[in-house]
Amino acid sequence: MPAPTTxxxxxxxxxxxxxxxxxxHRWVMHGIGEFxxxxxxxxxxxxxxxxxxxxxxxAAIVNLGFFAGFNWDGFGxxxxxxxxxxxxxxxxxxxHDVYIHGxxxxxxxxxxATFDRLAEAxxxxxxxxxxxxxxxxxxxxxxxxxxxxxxxxxxxVKA
Numbered sequence: 001m002p003a004p005t006t007x008x009x010x011x012x013x014x015x016x017x018x019x020x021x022x023x024x025h026r027w028v029m030h031g032i033g034e035f036x037x038x039x040x041x042x043x044x045x046x047x048x049x050x051x052x053x054x055x056x057x058x059a060a061i062v063n064l065g066f067f068a069g070f071n072w073d074g075f076g077x078x079x080x081x082x083x084x085x086x087x088x089x090x091x092x093x094x095x096h097d098v099y100i101h102g103x104x105x106x107x108x109x110x111x112x113a114t115f116d117r118l119a120e121a122x123x124x125x126x127x128x129x130x131x132x133x134x135x136x137x138x139x140x141x142x143x144x145x146x147x148x149x150x151x152x153x154x155x156x157v158k159a
Contacts, residue, residue, distance in 0.1 A: 006080045013084025014091075021092070022134035029054070030129065041129060041155075044101075055089065062086060092135050096122070100156060119156065124148045126155040 001009075029037035033054075040051035062082050069078030097103045099112070100119045110116055121138035125131070127148055132138030 001076060001080070009077060009080035010084035010087070013081040014088045015084075017085055017088035018134050018137050021088075022132070022139075025133040026131075030133070041126060055093070058089065062089075088136075096135055123154055123156050127151065127153065 029051075036050045036053050038051075039049035042049075062085050065078040065085075066082045068075040069082060070076075095115060095118055099107045099110070099115045100122050102108070107115070110119070118135065118138065121132050121140050122135070124140055124144050125133070125138075128144060130141075131144060132140045
């Protein structure tokens with residue numbers, strides 16, 4: 001596969017992960033898989049929470065794709081798809097876990113305006129366990145943004 005095609009496929013995979021992630025978050029994590037995700041909407045009492053199984057599961061799926069892409073004829077497209085998905089996962093982890101939830105304390109004094117806008121959208125999600133479900137390009141319903149504007153409660157702040 002030519003390099004420009006490989007790069008384009010990886011970029012498309014990265015971009016497509018946002019709506020896919022939002023859908024998984026909405027219908028799996030706040031649906032049938034809530035038994036794992038609910039730990040994320042509670043104060044963190046330990047270093048790890050049940051919700052941390054989700055990236056492990058997703059990485060396992062991507063690794064199966066890499067295996068198929070590298071080893072089976074006709075599945076080579078899964079390699080650049082896996083690269084795009086992995087890049088999205090890394091960006092998601094940096095924004096969500098490291099910046100917003102401060103799990104590595106790299107951004108103790110937040111000063112990244114773009115990340116702060118994403119943190120505000122995530123605060124709204126945590127306030128109401130509702131939209132936005134996306135992370136890197138969240139769509140916040142106007143009614144929830146208005147409602148959240150009337151409260152200073154921040155469920156993201158560690159007690």
